[in-house]
Amino acid sequence: MYWEPDKECLDREELEQLQLERLQSTLNRVYAHVPFYRKKFDSLGISPEEIGALSDIARLPFTTKDDVRANYPYGLFAVPLREVVRIHASSGTTGTVAVVGYTRNDIKMWSNLVARVLTAGGVTKDDVVQICFGYGLFTGGFGLHYGAERVGASVIPASIGNTARQIQIMKDFKTTALVSTPSYAMRIANTIREMGISVSALSLKYGLFGAEPWSEGMRQEIQDALGIVATDNYGLSEVLGPGVSGECRERNGLHIHEDHFLVEVVDPETLRPVPAGQRGELVITTLTKEAFPMIRYRTRDLTRLLPDACPCGRTGKRMSRVVGRTDDMLKIRGVNVFPSQIESLIHEIEGGGPQYQIVIDRKEALDEATVLVEADEVAGYDRERRKGGTADTIRKRLAHELGITVDVKLVGKNTIDRSEGKPRRVIDNRKL
Amino acid sequence: MLRIKNLESGYGRLKVLKKVTMHIGAGEIVTIIGANGAGKTSLLRTVSGLIPARSGEILFDMRDVGKLPPEKIVFLGCSLVPEGRQVFAPMTVKENILLGAYPQYRRKRGDQVRADLERVYGLFPRLRERERQLAGTLSGGEQQMLAIARALMARPKLIMMDEPSMGLAPLIIKDIFSIVKRLRGEGSTVLLVEQNAKAALGIADRGYVLETGRIIMEGTAEDLLSNREVQRAYLGRDLDAEESM
Numbered sequence: 096m097y098w099e100p101d102k103e104c105l106d107r108e109e110l111e112q113l114q115l116e117r118l119q120s121t122l123n124r125v126y127a128h129v130p131f132y133r134k135k136f137d138s139l140g141i142s143p144e145e146i147g148a149l150s151d152i153a154r155l156p157f158t159t160k161d162d163v164r165a166n167y168p169y170g171l172f173a174v175p176l177r178e179v180v181r182i183h184a185s186s187g188t189t190g191t192v193a194v195v196g197y198t199r200n201d202i203k204m205w206s207n208l209v210a211r212v213l214t215a216g217g218v219t220k221d222d223v224v225q226i227c228f229g230y231g232l233f234t235g236g237f238g239l240h241y242g243a244e245r246v247g248a249s250v251i252p253a254s255i256g257n258t259a260r261q262i263q264i265m266k267d268f269k270t271t272a273l274v275s276t277p278s279y280a281m282r283i284a285n286t287i288r289e290m291g292i293s294v295s296a297l298s299l300k301y302g303l304f305g306a307e308p309w310s311e312g313m314r315q316e317i318q319d320a321l322g323i324v325a326t327d328n329y330g331l332s333e334v335l336g337p338g339v340s341g342e343c344r345e346r347n348g349l350h351i352h353e354d355h356f357l358v359e360v361v362d363p364e365t366l367r368p369v370p371a372g373q374r375g376e377l378v379i380t381t382l383t384k385e386a387f388p389m390i391r392y393r394t395r396d397l398t399r400l401l402p403d404a405c406p407c408g409r410t411g412k413r414m415s416r417v418v419g420r421t422d423d424m425l426k427i428r429g430v431n432v433f434p435s436q437i438e439s440l441i442h443e444i445e446g447g448g449p450q451y452q453i454v455i456d457r458k459e460a461l462d463e464a465t466v467l468v469e470a471d472e473v474a475g476y477d478r479e480r481r482k483g484g485t486a487d488t489i490r491k492r493l494a495h496e497l498g499i500t501v502d503v504k505l506v507g508k509n510t511i512d513r514s515e516g517k518p519r520r521v522i523d524n525r526k527l
Numbered sequence: 528m529l530r531i532k533n534l535e536s537g538y539g540r541l542k543v544l545k546k547v548t549m550h551i552g553a554g555e556i557v558t559i560i561g562a563n564g565a566g567k568t569s570l571l572r573t574v575s576g577l578i579p580a581r582s583g584e585i586l587f588d589m590r591d592v593g594k595l596p597p598e599k600i601v602f603l604g605c606s607l608v609p610e611g612r613q614v615f616a617p618m619t620v621k622e623n624i625l626l627g628a629y630p631q632y633r634r635k636r637g638d639q640v641r642a643d644l645e646r647v648y649g650l651f652p653r654l655r656e657r658e659r660q661l662a663g664t665l666s667g668g669e670q671q672m673l674a675i676a677r678a679l680m681a682r683p684k685l686i687m688m689d690e691p692s693m694g695l696a697p698l699i700i701k702d703i704f705s706i707v708k709r710l711r712g713e714g715s716t717v718l719l720v721e722q723n724a725k726a727a728l729g730i731a732d733r734g735y736v737l738e739t740g741r742i743i744m745e746g747t748a749e750d751l752l753s754n755r756e757v758q759r760a761y762l763g764r765d766l767d768a769e770e771s772m
Contacts, residue, residue, distance in 0.1 A: 109550075112530055112548070112550050113531070113550070114737075115532065115548050116548045116549055116550070116742065117550050117745060119546060119742060120735075120741075120742045120743055120744055121739075123738075123743045124742045124743050124744070127743070143546075143741075144546050144741075146543050146546070147532075147533040147546055174755075174756065177755075178755045178756070197754055198754070198755070200746070200750045200753060200754055203750070271653065275760050383746070385754065
């Protein structure tokens with residue numbers, strides 16, 4: 096059930112002692128070995144010696160993806176290249192990519208953390224794990240691969256593409272655990288249906304999905320279609336790759352490997368910590384990386400830290416599934432609003448996935464937001480009554496969730512403009 | 528067992544330890560490796576109460592011992608085997624060993640001293656053979672054994688050793704280290720400060736690398752042994768030379 100029980104279930108006080116030890120030694124190392132950090136600390140007049148508590152981390156500067164790119168390729172490495180045994184790069188869609196490196200110890204640590212994720216998701220040495228992630232510069236394939244080997248499972252490095260062949264392998268090789276993106280799992284599920292293969296002909300038991308945001312609804316669909324327990328896991332190349340956090344079979348949030356990462360959740364605008372349990376941008380500091388330590392990396396991923404302990408017994412803080420990117424954030428009447436917040440609420444109330452659109456106008460210097468929701472086609476009086484009721488419910492819930500009032504209008508099916516293929520989620524008419 | 532947070536200390540205006548944070552769990556062997564002058568001995572002396580902590584926290588068995596005098600710290604169960612053995616040369620081996628039993632008398636456990644003496648003689652048969660000999664006439668390895676035996680008489684929960692291998696022949700070092708392992712097997716917790724990083728990491732569970740008063744690395748002994756920076760700086764391997772061969 097646990098991969099490293101003594102570490103995953105560490106007493107909070109001991110964990111914080113360990114985090115402080117590791118934070119201080121990481122800071123001493125980056126200050127001595129990485130000119131970027133030394134310059135940044137010096138210009139702010141901060142010495143690693145001033146960091147005497149975990150909360151002092153708030154005094155250190157953030158590191159962004161642009162910083163990583165500006166130091167392309169090896170500028171942020173903290174060890175000479177000859178100590179680096181592996182190089183990966185993050186999937187940058189624009190401009191230069193971010194290059195990251197690993198020492199032998201880093202690879203060992205990484206494998207162990209991925210092994211924790213796999214174990215928490217149900218995988219044991221008796222499983223046959225099919226990895227449908229790209230093997231290449233992307234950290235997903237190799238990260239999961241090494242972790243699955245560490246667990247002792249039989250690993251099939253299936254990589255991506257040719258879904259029919261993947262399914263053939265899955266069937267013939269008796270794959271018990273599928274590792275992929277959630278959307279690829281959906282694709283596999285659909286192709287299985289199209290090929291007329293019964294799920295009972297497969298041996299699948301577990302699915303471990305990551306590398307992109309997904310929803311609870313998608314989880315249900317995948318679990319039902321493939322007859323598996325589907326768990327979410329999270330990571331990013333700049334801090335490690337997969338293995339930063341992962342769900343256990345309770346499926347109620349991702350356990351963060353806090354003995355290796357110090358996490359903060361900040362308001363992406365003010366960059367100040369959000370109140371406990373509030374949604375914000377995840378910021379990660381690595382505590383044990385040798386080759387590529389990272390101080391306060393702004394992930395741009397939106398999540399929140401969950402209260403309460405998990406029944407599974409792990410003591411690491413949990414984060415909610417990543418619900419979107421800070422790049423999507425809207426500022427309405429000074430309040431940060433994420434389309435994903437509105438989306439999950441609509442889905443929760445309406446079920447399924449009605450299309451919606453957020454329209455923002457500015458009238459007399461005041462922002463006004465309207466959410467258009469496509470209602471189901473139900474005829475007559477019932478529909479009218481239901482519409483009023485639903486719109487009202489959504490309005491109240493949104494006011495509660497966002498802290499601002501937004502108008503909600505139910506509109507007919509297919510009335511939201513789809514000229515770009517799918518409806519634009521946000522129409523911002525403000526001249527800012 | 529021992530938890531240190533942001534410990535700073537030094538001599539006069541010289542600050543030797545800079546925000547040292549570390550811990551030792553019960554039953555562990557933890558080593559602190561580092562070059563000469565890194566602050567290893569200062570760290571042990573500060574924990575022992577021999578030099579005052581300027582700031583920071585030292586918790587021994589969840590109890591703040593930062594301001595306590597050395598004898599009180601020994602009484603609580605934390606003993607130091609000092610650098611350079613520091614045996615009392617004009618006294619006999621047995622007298623030296625019995626000096627270490629003072630805390631037991633203070634704890635009103637004087638009746639156990641005889642059995643404890645038998646125990647350390649069991650660990651170091653050589654000391655029994657030489658119990659009437661003057662400590663100053665012992666070899667370096669024997670003096671080291673004597674210093675350890677003396678510390679054990681206080682029945683410490685944590686035994687801290689400062690460079691026990693210093694100046695000893697490789698075979699003797701092996702003996703000393705196998706005793707350290709055995710002590711752990713018998714339930715002791717050991718903090719081992721060493722310049723002989725390879726030997727220390729060979730028996731330790733975890734280690735810290737101290738450099739100019741700061742901890743720059745922490746990890747399992749296995750990870751530190753395979754860290755190339757540690758190899759080059761502290762394990763005496765010249766990787767540049769190896770690679771050009």
